[in-house]
Amino acid sequence: MLALTENVTEIVKKLEEEVPAISGLRIATEPDGQSLSVSPADQAAPGDQVVEQDGATIYVDEAAAVLLDDKILDGGVDAEGNIEFALGQQA
Template sequence: MLALTENVTEIVKKLAEEVPAINGLRIAAEPDGQSLSVSPADQAASGDQVLEQDGATVYVDETASVMLADKILDGGVDAEGNIQFALGDQA
């Protein structure tokens, strides 16, 4: 199952606090089956895996959950306030 770093949980919690319509993030596979998208979400879509960690919620669609089963999601905010995410292998 996808794991989240402390950085990501803090980013997700901050987004949810600042924008009431957002409850978490959703990770979905793109139609090409190779790429992933990350977007704010207010709820899970049908078939989504729901990850709750340290007060943060991330929804992962079925295809993406298979692709990310052995991954860890990290993230950060750059100087302009843009959120960036990176995937790594779980130890």
């Protein structure tokens, strides 16, 4: 199952606080089957895997869950305030 770093849990919790309509982030596969998108979400879509860690919620669609099963999601905020995500291999 996808794991989250402390950086990502803090980013997600802050988004949830700032935008009450958001209950988490959703990771979904793009139509090409290889690319992933991350977007705010108010709930899981049917078939989504729900990852809850340290108060943060990530919804992962079925195809993305297979790709991310052994990954860890990290993130940060750049100088302009843009959120950036990165994937790594779980230890």
